[in-house]
Amino acid sequence: KHYRIAVIPGDGIGKEVMPEGLRVLEAAAKKHGVSLHFDHFDFSSYDYYEKHGQMMPDDWKEKIGKHDAIYFGAVGWPAKIPDHVSLWGSLIKFRREFDQYVNLRPVRLMPGVPSPLAGRKPGDIDFWVVRENTEGEYSSVGGRMFPDTDREFVTQQTVMTRTGVDRILKFAFELAQSRPKKHLTSATKSNGISITMPYWDERVEAMAKKYPSVKWDKYHIDILTANFVLHPDWFDVVVGSNLFGDILSDLGPACTGTIGIAPSGNINPEGNFPSVFEPVHGSAPDIAGQGIANPIGMIWSGAMMFEHLGEKEAGKSIVEAIERTLAERTLRTKDLGGNADTTACGKAVADMVD
Amino acid sequence: KHYRIAVIPGDGIGKEVMPEGLRVLEAAAKKHGVSLHFDHFDFSSYDYYEKHGQMMPDDWKEKIGKHDAIYFGAVGWPAKIPDHVSLWGSLIKFRREFDQYVNLRPVRLMPGVPSPLAGRKPGDIDFWVVRENTEGEYSSVGGRMFPDTDREFVTQQTVMTRTGVDRILKFAFELAQSRPKKHLTSATKSNGISITMPYWDERVEAMAKKYPSVKWDKYHIDILTANFVLHPDWFDVVVGSNLFGDILSDLGPACTGTIGIAPSGNINPEGNFPSVFEPVHGSAPDIAGQGIANPIGMIWSGAMMFEHLGEKEAGKSIVEAIERTLAERTLRTKDLGGNADTTACGKAVADMVD
Ligand SMILES: CC(C)[C@H](C(=O)O)[C@@H](O)C(=O)O
Numbered sequence: 001k002h003y004r005i006a007v008i009p010g011d012g013i014g015k016e017v018m019p020e021g022l023r024v025l026e027a028a029a030k031k032h033g034v035s036l037h038f039d040h041f042d043f044s045s046y047d048y049y050e051k052h053g054q055m056m057p058d059d060w061k062e063k064i065g066k067h068d069a070i071y072f073g074a075v076g077w078p079a080k081i082p083d084h085v086s087l088w089g090s091l092i093k094f095r096r097e098f099d100q101y102v103n104l105r106p107v108r109l110m111p112g113v114p115s116p117l118a119g120r121k122p123g124d125i126d127f128w129v130v131r132e133n134t135e136g137e138y139s140s141v142g143g144r145m146f147p148d149t150d151r152e153f154v155t156q157q158t159v160m161t162r163t164g165v166d167r168i169l170k171f172a173f174e175l176a177q178s179r180p181k182k183h184l185t186s187a188t189k190s191n192g193i194s195i196t197m198p199y200w201d202e203r204v205e206a207m208a209k210k211y212p213s214v215k216w217d218k219y220h221i222d223i224l225t226a227n228f229v230l231h232p233d234w235f236d237v238v239v240g241s242n243l244f245g246d247i248l249s250d251l252g253p254a255c256t257g258t259i260g261i262a263p264s265g266n267i268n269p270e271g272n273f274p275s276v277f278e279p280v281h282g283s284a285p286d287i288a289g290q291g292i293a294n295p296i297g298m299i300w301s302g303a304m305m306f307e308h309l310g311e312k313e314a315g316k317s318i319v320e321a322i323e324r325t326l327a328e329r330t331l332r333t334k335d336l337g338g339n340a341d342t343t344a345c346g347k348a349v350a351d352m353v354d
Numbered sequence: 355k356h357y358r359i360a361v362i363p364g365d366g367i368g369k370e371v372m373p374e375g376l377r378v379l380e381a382a383a384k385k386h387g388v389s390l391h392f393d394h395f396d397f398s399s400y401d402y403y404e405k406h407g408q409m410m411p412d413d414w415k416e417k418i419g420k421h422d423a424i425y426f427g428a429v430g431w432p433a434k435i436p437d438h439v440s441l442w443g444s445l446i447k448f449r450r451e452f453d454q455y456v457n458l459r460p461v462r463l464m465p466g467v468p469s470p471l472a473g474r475k476p477g478d479i480d481f482w483v484v485r486e487n488t489e490g491e492y493s494s495v496g497g498r499m500f501p502d503t504d505r506e507f508v509t510q511q512t513v514m515t516r517t518g519v520d521r522i523l524k525f526a527f528e529l530a531q532s533r534p535k536k537h538l539t540s541a542t543k544s545n546g547i548s549i550t551m552p553y554w555d556e557r558v559e560a561m562a563k564k565y566p567s568v569k570w571d572k573y574h575i576d577i578l579t580a581n582f583v584l585h586p587d588w589f590d591v592v593v594g595s596n597l598f599g600d601i602l603s604d605l606g607p608a609c610t611g612t613i614g615i616a617p618s619g620n621i622n623p624e625g626n627f628p629s630v631f632e633p634v635h636g637s638a639p640d641i642a643g644q645g646i647a648n649p650i651g652m653i654w655s656g657a658m659m660f661e662h663l664g665e666k667e668a669g670k671s672i673v674e675a676i677e678r679t680l681a682e683r684t685l686r687t688k689d690l691g692g693n694a695d696t697t698a699c700g701k702a703v704a705d706m707v708d
Pocket residue numbers: 191192222441600
């Protein structure tokens with residue numbers, strides 16, 4: 001099989017971890033008889049913005065809209081460019097305009113990565129967060145009235161459509177159904193957010209009827225975050241709205257000590273548009289340029305990309321190579337107590353792929 | 355000094371922990387020369403609802419609106435009565451109609467309470483979460499269109515008023531200013547929630563100018579929840595919107611292993627209306643009636659009530675008595691590895707008060 005991948009390193013350490021991601025993708029592709037073609041793009045970065053006054057060219061959709069997937073580093077550099085310009089001008093644009101309505105992130109305790117939670121071992125924590133990625137709390141509907149007076153107020157709407165809610169729930173239930181535990185947890189807050197969240201609950205209940213083999217439960221977001229810390233072993237697939245999913249998919253990786261190595265997919269499951277695979281970490285201006293960034297999040301995102309393309313074996317081989325690499329202190333980067341630099345860590349994973 | 359306290363035990367374990375709360379309040383009052391008068395009310399409970407078809411009498415405001423404070427157990431019994439009836443018919447009504455715009459909760463690692471976080475000791479974690487308690491994401495503005503069709507959608511507005519935002523920020527900055535570390539952290543999500551959250555940030559910046567001695571920072575809620583787990587020692591006073599504060603004030607106690615013993619205050623700082631002090635835990639139908647509920651949350655809420663009334667010494671004596679009690683395994687309840695029942699634990703704290 002042959003795949004065309006759009007490669008966008010972006011800003012900061014995005015540029016440093018990308019070569020390692022590509023190195024490992026190529027190693028896995030070779031071993032598994034997959035052919036990859038990479039097209040490189042310099043937009044969706046501060047450098048591009050500085051030259052062109054916008055984050056992406058006008059024809060960005062033509063440039064990357066036909067690729068089989070987009071492999072993305074990191075974007076944003078708050079000291080130089082406001083988030084709403086950089087993020088809303090690229091990442092969030094992709095999600096909306098390529099209808100990547102699923103944001104998928106694993107929460108898994110890996111060997112060699114210290115968990116902040118007492119007494120948890122690899123194998124104890126292994127679940128997915130499925131986040132709605134196009135609507136909900138991230139709407140652009142709202143405004144301000146009586147500016148600069150004592151009566152000033154702002155409003156912003158949360159918007160949930162039946163289409164939007166049902167399709168993310170369907171994805172989550174199918175994922176749960178495909179896993180041994182077949183367990184789905186829904187994040188809600190219907191006791192406080194009294195209109196949209198009861199609707200979410202209602203759709204979960206309706207969708208659950210179609211998946212009788214899936215056991216499901218729901219928690220209010222406040223106690224759910226508490227349970228991530230107290231009982232991370234309770235979860236298998238956790239589904240939430242755009243905001244709740246955002247929170248849970250940072251908190252989950254934090255509980256496994258892996259914010260710096262967590263991967264993510266922004267997925268259009270129907271394949272009408274390319275999906276974006278990117279590490280959860282940002283561009284990290286504070287450590288950019290030093291060659292010490294941890295490339296595992298980028299590499300693991302490559303494994304998710306293979307999975308999405310249907311190349312399960314290639315994906316699995318990368319995840320296993322990551323596990324073997326992390327288990328060796330000398331192959332880990334500094335943030336994980338090792339002494340490998342970005343390249344050495346990437347090469348180690350590439351060598352381990354089989 | 356003489357204070358009139360409205361006592362509302364509510365549902366489930368609320369009724370079991372309340373007598374212990376009162377026992378300790380009385381012990382501390384006696385030692386510190388404070389005079390307390392308790393008026394007991396049976397409303398705001400499922401039992402009341404069953405008899406009267408509503409959670410509270412029509413004249414509830416007259417009945418409890420003139421008291422110096424309200425000491426509240428727990429309300430809710432989801433199997434018998436929907437949350438939106440029980441909670442919105444009592445707890446949330448108090449918050450709105452008594453303008454209790456501050457929800458205040460300590461996050462403190464106590465002796466004898468195992469933290470789920472590895473290697474954290476009492477003293478390492480000690481901060482306050484200040485939550486806006488009347489507006490924000492808990493609005494009742496919104497609705498549904500095209501019901502039961504494919505075009506169905508629901509919207510709900512988040513509403514932030516200048517009055518509402520500024521007064522909670524003022525409270526939080528003053529609290530920070532009064533503490534040795536003088537450090538305030540604001541919870542935001544202005545990179546995703548693009549209208550209300552930038553407004554929140556703007557008001558934080560404006561308010562900060564009035565408190566030059568306070569060091570402040572802000573984090574997006576996703577990484578902030580991660581930092582609660584990874585760096586709980588970073589925080590001193592954390593302020594957030596109604597929803598973000600709700601999340602952080604469950605997650606924080608979870609990180610200190612103390613959800614079952616955490617207290618809270620729903621405060622009207624001006625004293626125009628009585629404030630409500632209640633444990634964070636709910637009515638816990640699963641363990642109600644067994645006499646095993648942990649009364650510390652109720653007792654600790656009493657300490658917060660004394661603080662609020664200006665009886666700092668009495669409040670402090672209760673917190674110290676709690677610490678001494680928790681340090682002894684045999685005085686702790688079962689949930690904390692001890693073998694005391696509710697009454698024995700309450701008596702132990704009352705005896706320790708000095
Ligand atoms: C019961 C619920 C409505 C309430 C809230 O979300 O405010 C509770 O979680 C709390 O924190 O007091």
